[in-house]
Amino acid sequence: MKFRGSILVVDDEEIVRDSLASWLQEDGYRADTAADGPTALAKLTQQPYNILLVDLKMPGMDGLQVLAQAKTLPPDAPVIIMTAYATVDTAVQAMKQGAYDYLVKPFEPEELSLMVGKLTNTQALRRENILLRKALKHQYEFKDMVSKSPKMEAVFQLARTAAKSSSTVLILGESGTGKDLLARAIHAESPRRDGPFVGVSCVALTETLLESELFGYEKGAFTGAAGGARGKFELAAGGTLFLDEIGDISLKLQLDLLRVLDAREFRRVGGTQVIKVDARIIAATNRELKKLVESGTFREDLYYRLNVIPVTLLPLRDRKEDIPLLAEHFLAQFSTEMQKPLEALSTEALEILMAHGWPGNVRELRNVLERGAVLARGPIITPLELELAQSDVVPSPPGPAEPADSLKDVERKHIISILKQHHWNITRSAKALGIDRVTLYNKMKRYQIREVE
Amino acid sequence: MDAEAEIRLTWIGRGDIDPDLLGRVRCQVERIFDRPTNLRVAHGPPEEALDRKRGQYSSTKILRWIVTTLASGSNKVLGITDVDLFIPVLTYVFGEAQVRGAAAVVSLARLRVTYNQRPAPPPLMEARLLKECLHELGHTFGLVHCSDSACLMSRSNSVLDVDLKGAQFCRDCRQRLWGLMDEEREQS
Numbered sequence: 001m002k003f004r005g006s007i008l009v010v011d012d013e014e015i016v017r018d019s020l021a022s023w024l025q026e027d028g029y030r031a032d033t034a035a036d037g038p039t040a041l042a043k044l045t046q047q048p049y050n051i052l053l054v055d056l057k058m059p060g061m062d063g064l065q066v067l068a069q070a071k072t073l074p075p076d077a078p079v080i081i082m083t084a085y086a087t088v089d090t091a092v093q094a095m096k097q098g099a100y101d102y103l104v105k106p107f108e109p110e111e112l113s114l115m116v117g118k119l120t121n122t123q124a125l126r127r128e129n130i131l132l133r134k135a136l137k138h139q140y141e142f143k144d145m146v147s148k149s150p151k152m153e154a155v156f157q158l159a160r161t162a163a164k165s166s167s168t169v170l171i172l173g174e175s176g177t178g179k180d181l182l183a184r185a186i187h188a189e190s191p192r193r194d195g196p197f198v199g200v201s202c203v204a205l206t207e208t209l210l211e212s213e214l215f216g217y218e219k220g221a222f223t224g225a226a227g228g229a230r231g232k233f234e235l236a237a238g239g240t241l242f243l244d245e246i247g248d249i250s251l252k253l254q255l256d257l258l259r260v261l262d263a264r265e266f267r268r269v270g271g272t273q274v275i276k277v278d279a280r281i282i283a284a285t286n287r288e289l290k291k292l293v294e295s296g297t298f299r300e301d302l303y304y305r306l307n308v309i310p311v312t313l314l315p316l317r318d319r320k321e322d323i324p325l326l327a328e329h330f331l332a333q334f335s336t337e338m339q340k341p342l343e344a345l346s347t348e349a350l351e352i353l354m355a356h357g358w359p360g361n362v363r364e365l366r367n368v369l370e371r372g373a374v375l376a377r378g379p380i381i382t383p384l385e386l387e388l389a390q391s392d393v394v395p396s397p398p399g400p401a402e403p404a405d406s407l408k409d410v411e412r413k414h415i416i417s418i419l420k421q422h423h424w425n426i427t428r429s430a431k432a433l434g435i436d437r438v439t440l441y442n443k444m445k446r447y448q449i450r451e452v453e
Numbered sequence: 454m455d456a457e458a459e460i461r462l463t464w465i466g467r468g469d470i471d472p473d474l475l476g477r478v479r480c481q482v483e484r485i486f487d488r489p490t491n492l493r494v495a496h497g498p499p500e501e502a503l504d505r506k507r508g509q510y511s512s513t514k515i516l517r518w519i520v521t522t523l524a525s526g527s528n529k530v531l532g533i534t535d536v537d538l539f540i541p542v543l544t545y546v547f548g549e550a551q552v553r554g555a556a557a558v559v560s561l562a563r564l565r566v567t568y569n570q571r572p573a574p575p576p577l578m579e580a581r582l583l584k585e586c587l588h589e590l591g592h593t594f595g596l597v598h599c600s601d602s603a604c605l606m607s608r609s610n611s612v613l614d615v616d617l618k619g620a621q622f623c624r625d626c627r628q629r630l631w632g633l634m635d636e637e638r639e640q641s
Contacts, residue, residue: 019513019540025552027608028597082542106544110610377632 005050005120006030010040010066011082012058020053027113029120030341037061041069049077051119056083056090056102064090064097071098078119127336145178145185146329149319155311162309163189168261170246170306171284173313175439176361179284180244182313187240192280195239200232201438203245207253212269215256221270233266236279245438246306247287247298258302281306286439316358316365323353323365330366331381334373343379345372352383360434367434412447415440424451458527458641460490460590465497465515466535466561474575475533478583485587486594486634495523498534512538512549512558519556527641529593530556531586537562547585547609550592553633557589563612581615591622595633599626 007029011017014035021031032049034040036058043049052070056063067079078100083090094102101115145156162169163186171179180199187197205213212221216231232241249257260266264277283306292298316322327345335342345353349372358364368386375385415433422428430440443449462479464470475492483490502514515532524530538546538560547564550557564581567573573581584605591606599606602614604623609615622630 013541015511015513016541019511019549020542022513022516022549022551023540023543023546026550026592026598103542105542106539107542108610109543109546109608112543113608113610377636 004028005123006032006048007051007053007116008032008034008040008043008049008077009053010034010037010058010063011053011055012036013055016055023112024116027116029116037066037069040066041073044070044073044077050123051100051116052077052079054079054081056081056094057085064094067094067097067099080115080119124339145181146326147319147322148325149314149322151314152319152322155313158309159186159311160189162186162311164191165309166191166280168281168283168306168308170289170308170310171282171313172289172310173284173286174315174361175286175435176363177313177315178362179286179313180242182311183240183242183244183282183284186282187242187280190240190280192239196236197240197242198232198236198279199242199244201244202253203248203438203442207250210249210253211256214253215260215266215268216271217269218271221268228268228271231268233260233277233279234275238278239280241279241281243281243283245285245442246283247285247289247292248442251297251299254299254302258299258305261302261305316361320354324350326362326365327353327369330369331373334370338373340373340376341379342373342376342381344381346380346382349381349383349386352386358434363436364434367431408447411443412449415443415447416449419449419451458488458638459529460486460488461493461523461528461530462490462586463493463495463519463523463530463532464534465495465519465532465558467498468535470533470535470561474579474582477579478586481583482586482590486590488634495532497532498536503536504539507539509537509539509545510534511540512546512560513540515558516549516551516556519558520551520554524555527637528555529590531590531593532556532558533561533582533586534558535561535565547615548589550589552592552597553595554593557593559585559589564615566612568613577616580620581612584615584618584620585609587620587622591626591630594630594637596622596626596630599623601625 004027007024009017009020009024009031010033011020012035017033017035021033024031032043034043038061040052040054054063054066063081063083067081070077070079079098081094081099081102082105083102084105091102100119103111103115147153147156159169159182169186171182173179183199184197187193200213202210208222212229212231214231214233216229216234218228260277261281265274266277267274289298289303289307293300293303327350331342331344334340353365353368360367369381371387372381372385418432419429422432426437426440430437433440460482462475462482464475472492479490479492497518498510498515499518502510502518504511515534515538519530519532523532538548538558540546540549545563548557548559559582561578561582564585565573565578587605588609596606598608601607601623602617603619604626605618605621606623606626607614607618609618
């Protein structure tokens with residue numbers, strides 16, 4: 001069933017409310033009713049509606065009063081006033097107060113169909129436009145980060161404050177906790193928001209490639225460099241440079257980076273001209289940088305240079321109270337994207353999500369819900385549609401033959417088994433594991449997993 | 454299939470109806486929904502549904518009456534009447550149904566005339582009645598209006614719309630209908 005939107009019918013006559021709601025339901029709308037203005041306004045504060053159909057003459061609070069109050073409440077749904085007493089005065093007054101239109105009772109079925117259809121189509125286009133623009137520009141803001149955990153709220157507050165400055169921010173957190181999203185949100189809230197946001201994953205490239213990727217190169221700098229190219233530092237001029245997976249760069253590059261961050265200037269590979277750095281640096285890693293410093297694989301001076309404002313994102317298992325909120329957020333998103341009437345998770349489905357350990361964090365939750373949204377046959381997602389139920393939640397008893405596997409061994413074996421299941425397709429395997437491709441490459445490198453296995 | 458679940462086409466008109474016409478509609482309904490379908494006659498429509506000022510009957514009140522007096526178990530009851538129907542805010546309706554419910558009603562009043570208010574030829578009226586019966590029954594199984602104007606489930610705001618749409622469900626609605634009927638069977 002295609003979900004076309006939700007409509008609140010406000011009328012003091014029960015038969016009008018019921019018949020109109022029934023008529024709208026036949027059109028695929030979710031129709032709700034309210035017998036008077038105060039009830040309607042109470043409903044509006046509980047959930048958003050796409051359209052309000054409000055009778056003009058009602059005892060107590062009349063239609064125009066409901067209209068005035070409704071206009072002050074988000075998301076400012078369009079109001080259609082219904083009236084049996086059509087006078088120019090009331091119509092003008094309604095339109096002046098911001099009503100979308102008015103209908104004189106009784107009206108032709110076609111009139112109502114067209115008006116409601118036109119409104120919902122316009123709203124759907126507007127929503128799609130916002131989503132597309134957001135996807136196109138990757139303009140994510142703090143309001144896209146969902147949490148009611150006090151610890152996360154403190155993290156967001158710190159990030160918001162940090163955004164106002166030009167200081168370097170170091171984002172720490174496990175894979176899938178939203179480091180990239182937070183970096184984009186900091187950029188979007190910073191004075192550099194109109195400049196570019198340039199991200200680079202330091203783990204996806206070899207040392208030489210990363211060097212030319214970051215600093216650019218001049219013509220003839222190396223074999224194949226037929227023309228010069230600007231690097232990420234230059235491309236991010238006036239904006240933000242996001243160095244993801246910073247814990248995975250080589251010692252040589254760490255030194256280069258340190259020099260650039262100290263001097264705020266650099267040269268392209270093979271070049272002599274000094275170029276000033278005009279980018280705000282945000283770095284992120286899922287590795288424990290302090291331990292890497294202790295083991296000598298990460299430079300202490302670079303660590304302190306980056307660790308100006310450290311922000312740590314909590315793993316999902318430590319903020320389980322956010323699961324219902326995040327689920328609601330993602331379902332609303334999928335409902336719009338897929339044009340499906342996804343309203344909620346069943347109690348059993350939510351219990352399963354709450355019981356899960358979420359090694360892949362929010363990204364894993366998003367993937368599980370996306371799968372559920374695709375498979376859902378109705379507005380409620382049940383455990384049947386969450387594949388998690390069979391594969392991840394029920395812990396299998398440890399087999400007597402393999403009692404001494406370390407956590408790392410188990411992870412290595414699990415990754416190999418998923419890769420085999422997906423015929424070594426990295427994208428699909430990463431999705432099944434609830435991690436991104438880069439993290440999977442990382443883990444494969446760390447555990448020395450190659451396709452021959 | 455649940456032995457109890459059937460479709461009851463019930464004449465609730467004020468005048469008479471050609472039983473052969475209803476018989477042919479019954480056959481088509483049974484064939485398309487693959488569910489035992491029978492014909493009944495009930496004393497109706499209820500007087501409390503009549504709006505004397507408008508000279509029309511409230512389809513919503515008729516539905517309530519069907520639910521309380523004619524419906525039982527998991528059966529679907531489709532009332533067919535000759536009186537003109539309305540819902541308070543609209544000038545008229547051809548019919549009304551409970552989406553995923555037990556009751557529906559269809560009126561012949563506006564299907565019996567042509568665009569210039571002359572009596573419609575019997576085959577045309579029969580085709581219109583069948584389309585509206587299948588449409589309203591589709592709602593009772595959970596189908597909503599379809600954006601494909603050729604589909605039986607597209608909304609008809611005028612007799613012209615009824616004539617223009619096809620006499621079959623589109624592929625999507627048909628598949629959805631089978632799914633909804635399976636669900637209903639599992640739940641009953």
